[in-house]
Every structure is written in structure tokens, then in C-alpha cells.
Amino acid sequence: MDAVEVHRHSFQRNRDWYIDQFVQHLVFLAGISAIVLIIGIFFFITKEGMAFLFGDVSMSEVFGSMFWEPSDEDAPDYGILALIAGTASVSGLAMIVAIPFSLGAAIFIAEFSSGTTREWLKVLIELLAAIPSVVWGFIGLSILNPLIIDLFDVPVGLNVLNAGLILGLMAAPIMTSIAEDALKAVPDRYREAAEAMGATRWQITFRVVLPAAKNGLLGAVLLGVGRGFGETMAVLMATGHSVNIPGSVFDSVRALTATIAAELGETARGSEHYGALFAIGIFLFVITFVINLSADLIVRGVKES
Amino acid sequence: MSSDFAIAATNVNFWYGSFQALFDVNLKIRRGKVTSMIGPSGCGKSTFLRSVNRINERIDNIRIQGSIHVLDKNILDPDVELVQVRKHIGMVFQRPNPLPISIRENILFGYKIHMSTRASKRQQDDIVEQALQQVLLWDQVKDRLHHKATGLSLEEQQKLCIARLLPIKPSVLLMDEPCSALDPKGTEAVEELIWELHNTFTILIVTHNMAQARRASEECIFMLMGKVMEHTPTQEMFVTPKKQETADYIEGKYG
Ligand SMILES: Nc1ncnc2c1ncn2[C@@H]1O[C@H](COP(=O)(O)OP(=O)(O)OP(=O)(O)O)[C@@H](O)[C@H]1O
Numbered sequence: 001m002d003a004v005e006v007h008r009h010s011f012q013r014n015r016d017w018y019i020d021q022f023v024q025h026l027v028f029l030a031g032i033s034a035i036v037l038i039i040g041i042f043f044f045i046t047k048e049g050m051a052f053l054f055g056d057v058s059m060s061e062v063f064g065s066m067f068w069e070p071s072d073e074d075a076p077d078y079g080i081l082a083l084i085a086g087t088a089s090v091s092g093l094a095m096i097v098a099i100p101f102s103l104g105a106a107i108f109i110a111e112f113s114s115g116t117t118r119e120w121l122k123v124l125i126e127l128l129a130a131i132p133s134v135v136w137g138f139i140g141l142s143i144l145n146p147l148i149i150d151l152f153d154v155p156v157g158l159n160v161l162n163a164g165l166i167l168g169l170m171a172a173p174i175m176t177s178i179a180e181d182a183l184k185a186v187p188d189r190y191r192e193a194a195e196a197m198g199a200t201r202w203q204i205t206f207r208v209v210l211p212a213a214k215n216g217l218l219g220a221v222l223l224g225v226g227r228g229f230g231e232t233m234a235v236l237m238a239t240g241h242s243v244n245i246p247g248s249v250f251d252s253v254r255a256l257t258a259t260i261a262a263e264l265g266e267t268a269r270g271s272e273h274y275g276a277l278f279a280i281g282i283f284l285f286v287i288t289f290v291i292n293l294s295a296d297l298i299v300r301g302v303k304e305s
Numbered sequence: 306m307s308s309d310f311a312i313a314a315t316n317v318n319f320w321y322g323s324f325q326a327l328f329d330v331n332l333k334i335r336r337g338k339v340t341s342m343i344g345p346s347g348c349g350k351s352t353f354l355r356s357v358n359r360i361n362e363r364i365d366n367i368r369i370q371g372s373i374h375v376l377d378k379n380i381l382d383p384d385v386e387l388v389q390v391r392k393h394i395g396m397v398f399q400r401p402n403p404l405p406i407s408i409r410e411n412i413l414f415g416y417k418i419h420m421s422t423r424a425s426k427r428q429q430d431d432i433v434e435q436a437l438q439q440v441l442l443w444d445q446v447k448d449r450l451h452h453k454a455t456g457l458s459l460e461e462q463q464k465l466c467i468a469r470l471l472p473i474k475p476s477v478l479l480m481d482e483p484c485s486a487l488d489p490k491g492t493e494a495v496e497e498l499i500w501e502l503h504n505t506f507t508i509l510i511v512t513h514n515m516a517q518a519r520r521a522s523e524e525c526i527f528m529l530m531g532k533v534m535e536h537t538p539t540q541e542m543f544v545t546p547k548k549q550e551t552a553d554y555i556e557g558k559y560g
Pocket residue numbers: 321324326344345346347348349350351352353364
């Protein structure tokens with residue numbers, strides 16, 4: 001009698017089952033809402049920008065002209081060439097600064113330091129990564145600006161050099177931490193094998209670890225580039241914000257992102273100018289999406305192999 | 306007298322932190338012979354082996370006392386250069402660990418590190434072929450020398466791991482259960498290979514496989530709880546063990 005009772009109970013759904021189901025649904029909802037939100041944002045941007053993309057202004061003018069004068073009442077210009085040049089020059093310089101710094105730091109942390117030094121450095125890197133971009137912009141504005149004017153004897157210190165340095169320093173911590181992950185993902189037995197054959201630390205790093213981690217490192221660099229393209233506040237503050245195709249690092253430029261941030265508030269909703277800013281948004285979205293996706297695919301490729 | 310021995314350990318004590326793993330180990334390993342090391346799991350076989358090429362020092366917090374003479378030089382002396390130690394003492398690990406580079410580069414890895422002059426392409430080709438021939442791997446891999454070594458079968462990987470030591474011409478080979486990741490066929494092949502090599506090198510091999518110790522070694526060391534219990538010619542150990550513990554272990558009483 002008792003035994004039968006036990007059996008009947010043990011096949012019934014108990015409280016744990018309901019909790020499990022509830023949590024499963026909750027997690028699913030959380031996950032799906034993130035995706036829905038992103039798709040929603042994408043649709044919103046596209047909808048606002050579409051009218052402009054298929055409007056009166058031809059795309060060859062947008063991508064071919066270097067004049068961005070949207071508020072000219074008679075003949076507004078919507079050429080984003082100079083803005084692209086601004087973003088590209090600043091991001092390019094930023095990468096020249098950030099790549100050696102971050103790879104060097106990652107190699108040092110992952111391969112050459114140990115114990116408390118390593119832990120401290122990692123905390124420090126995390127702290128640097130957490131500095132808000134407006135603070136970086138402020139550093140560009142109030143420290144680098146006079147410094148550049150003094151050092152190079154130029155009239156303005158808000159230029160490609162300033163923004164590139166600031167953006168490079170901004171991107172370096174996150175690149176360092178991703179690059180360090182990539183180095184750490186290299187199994188230790190490779191290092192041990194190489195060491196047992198008499199390789200020194202440098203030889204292990206350069207002949208074994210770096211080749212094994214090269215995809216992950218490339219991913220880190222790409223994510224840094226993506227960060228550079230998308231960064232707004234610091235470049236708004238440090239570039240000088242003047243539409244210009246730079247001839248040297250001492251020229252002021254204006255970035256795509258900064259343009260949106262600075263002008264969106266002043267435009268009438270639905271106007272051509274408004275649409276143009278959203279079209280820039282789409283352009284940035286596509287570029288960063290492609291960069292981040294390829295970075296992600298590359299990094300994922302590392303994990304699988 | 307010492308020239309008869311490739312490795313001579315005297316009063317070696319070893320600690321991982323506060324845990325002592327080796328107690329007063331005294332061992333003399335004969336030059337040009339295969340010596341096997343047996344004993345239950347955790348008795349310190351790997352610890353001893355890894356002390357001989359000082360790869361143990363990768364671990365933080367270890368401490369070692371005593372002396373280990375390899376070719377009449379105490380490798381624990383402070384003036385000893387680790388790179389040289391490892392040039393003369395090659396190691397084969399339990400889990401095959403070819404580097405994630407091409408087969409060819411694996412073979413040339415040690416060579417490039419230790420030789421100061423750059424070998425020509427032809428010389429390198431010769432080195433690669435010779436090493437792979439010696440481990441009976443040449444015919445299988447000669448058409449894919451530029452493929453990643455990590456794509457080989459475990460048996461091939463382990464042979465490659467032996468082959469890559471040969472161009473450096475070490476005098477001692479340390480092998481820590483080199484066959485335990487292999488199937489019986491692979492085990493047999495690698496054992497045969499070890500036997501082929503034993504005149505050129507002094508080989509110290511850790512194994513859990515009693516039959517392997519018996520087949521493939523000339524001398525045998527039995528360890529227990531961080532101590533050397535017995536060190537005799539292999540046949541003697543298996544036929545007339547001196548200690549009760551040895552007999553028990555050989556009969557499988559320690560599992
Ligand atoms: N890195 C380490 N830190 C702390 N203790 C360790 C470490 N490596 C090994 N030990 C301990 O030292 C003792 C000897 O280990 P060792 O690996 O030398 O044994 P072994 O004879 O090779 O065993 P097995 O046959 O399982 O490989 C064991 O008790 C082990 O737990």
C-alpha cells in the first residue's frame with residue numbers, strides 16, 4: 001500500500017518543476033527582449049532615414065561631396081565625405097596609438113607578470129575602461145589642447161592628433177582586456193612544451209603564443225576599431241568639430257557621430273536635415289555592425305579550434 | 306665512476322608549498338639504458354621526473370633540496386642556465402603536446418632555438434626528414450609537413466613529440482607515461498620506438514603499465530609515498546622483489 005503511494009507521488013510534477021518552467025520562460029523573455037529592442041531600434045533608424053535616402057538628394061552627392069552645410073537655407077549641402085574623413089583619420093590614428101599599447105600590455109599581463117602584479121594590472125585596466133568618454137573628452141579639451149599648442153606651436157590643439165590620442169587611450173583598455181583573454185585562451189601545455197624544449201619566455205611568446213592567439217588578437221583590434229567609429233562624446237570635444245578633410249594631424253575635423261550628437265537637437269523632426277542625420281546613423285550602424293560581427297566571428301573561430 | 310651514470314640524484318627533497326612530495330631520494334640512472342619508474346598514483350614519479358629538467362619550476366611555491374647531477378653537473382646549482390639544461394634533457398609528456406604550428410616547424414622548433422647559425426632550407430629539410438624517419442613517421446606525414454601538427458592522431462602526435470627532441474641531440478630523455486593516452490597499437494609502436502632509441506639516449510620512463518616496464522626497461526625503480534623503495538635490474542624486480550611493498554604493488558594490491 002505504502003509503496004504504491006510513493007510511486008504515485010514520485011511521478012508527479014512538484015514545485016521544482018514549476019519554478020524551473022517559470023525561470024526558463026523568464027530567461028527566454030529577457031533574451032528575446034534584447035533582440036526585439038535591437039531590431040526595433042534598427043527599424044526606427046531606418047524608417048527615419050529612409051525618406052532622405054530615397055529623397056531629392058542623390059547618394060553620389062552625399063558620398064561624393066565634401067560640403068556639409070545642412071542649414072544653408074537656399075542650397076543645403078549634405079556631403080559626408082569630410083565627416084567620413086574625420087572619423088577615419090581619428091580612428092586610424094587612435095589605432096596606431098592603441099594597438100602597440102594594448103598588445104604590449106596584454107602580452108605583459110598574460111605572459112610576463114604573475115601573482116599580485118598581474119591582478120593589480122588587470123584591475124587597473126578595468127578601471128581605465130570604466131572612465132566615461134566625457135571625461136576623456138575633458139582631458140582632451142583641457143590638458144592635451146594646451147599641450148599640443150605649446151609643443152607643436154600650432155594655433156589650435158583640438159585636432160586629429162588630440163582626438164586620435166584620446167580615442168587611442170580610450171580604446172586601449174578594452175582592447176587590452178580582449179587581447180589578454182585571447183592570450184590566456186592558449187592552452188598552457190603549449191607553453192610548457194616549448195619551455196621544456198628550452199625556449200625562453202620571449203621565444204615562447206613570439207613563436208608559440210602569438211601565432212596561436214593571432215585570430216583573437218585580430219578580433220581585439222577590430223573591436224577597438226568599432227569602438228573608435230562609434231565613439232561620440234570624446235571626439236566631439238577633442239576634434240575641434242570643423243568640417244574638413246585633414247591634410248595633417250594638426251587639422252581640426254568633424255566626426256560622423258559628433259555631427260549627429262551636435263545637430264540632432266536643432267533640427268525639425270521630419271525635415272531633410274533630420275533625415276540626413278539618420279542616414280548617417282544607418283551608415284554608422286552598418287559599419288560598426290560589420291566590424292563587430294567580423295571581430296566576433298574571428299574570436300569565436302578561435303574558441304572553436 | 307660517475308660517468309657510468311647519466312643522472313645522479315642525492316638526498317632530493319621536494320615540496321609543493323608545505324606538502325612534501327619527495328623524501329630523500331637517492332637515485333643513479335645508468336647512462337645509455339632504459340630505466341622505468343613505477344609506483345602508485347601520487348607517489349612522486351612525475352615530481353621527480355619534472356625536477357630533472359626543472360620544468361617543475363613553472364609552479365609557484367615549490368622548494369627543492371639536495372642535488373641532481375646530470376652528466377656530472379649539478380643542475381640545481383644557481384649558475385646553471387635552464388635553456389642548456391633543457392637542451393640536454395628532453396621530455397615527453399603524458400598527453401601529446403605538439404605545438405599548434407606545422408609538423409615541420411615542430412621538428413625545427415628546438416633546433417632553431419638552440420642552434421646559433423641558421424640552417425639552409427636544404428639542411429632543414431634533412432633535419433626534418435631524419436627526425437621523422439627515426440620515429441617511423443616520415444612515410445605517413447611526408448606529404449603534409451605544412452599541416453598543423455595538432456591535426457595528427459594521438460599516436461602520431463606522440464611520435465612527433467619524440468621526433469622534435471632528436472635534432473637537438475639531448476643526452477637524456479624523460480618520458481612521463483608517454484603511452485597512457487594511446488591505444489594498444491599506438492602503445493606498442495611507441496614502445497618499439499623507445500627501444501630503438503635506447504642505445505643513443507639515456508631514457509627514464511614513468512609508467513603505470515607493469516608489462517611495459519617489464520618489456521621495455523633494463524632497470525626499474527619502485528617508488529612509494531615520495532620515497533624510492535627499490536631500484537634493481539628489471540628482471541630481478543619482477544621475479545624476486547626485495548621488499549614486501551614492491552611485491553604487493555607488482556601483484557596489483559595497490560590498484
Ligand atoms: N602542482 C602541485 N601542487 C601541489 N601538489 C602537487 C602538485 N603536483 C603534484 N602534487 C602532489 O604531489 C604528489 C606527487 O605527485 P606526482 O604527480 O609526482 O605523482 P605521480 O607519481 O606522478 O602520480 P601519477 O601516477 O598519478 O601521475 C601527489 O600527492 C600530488 O597530489
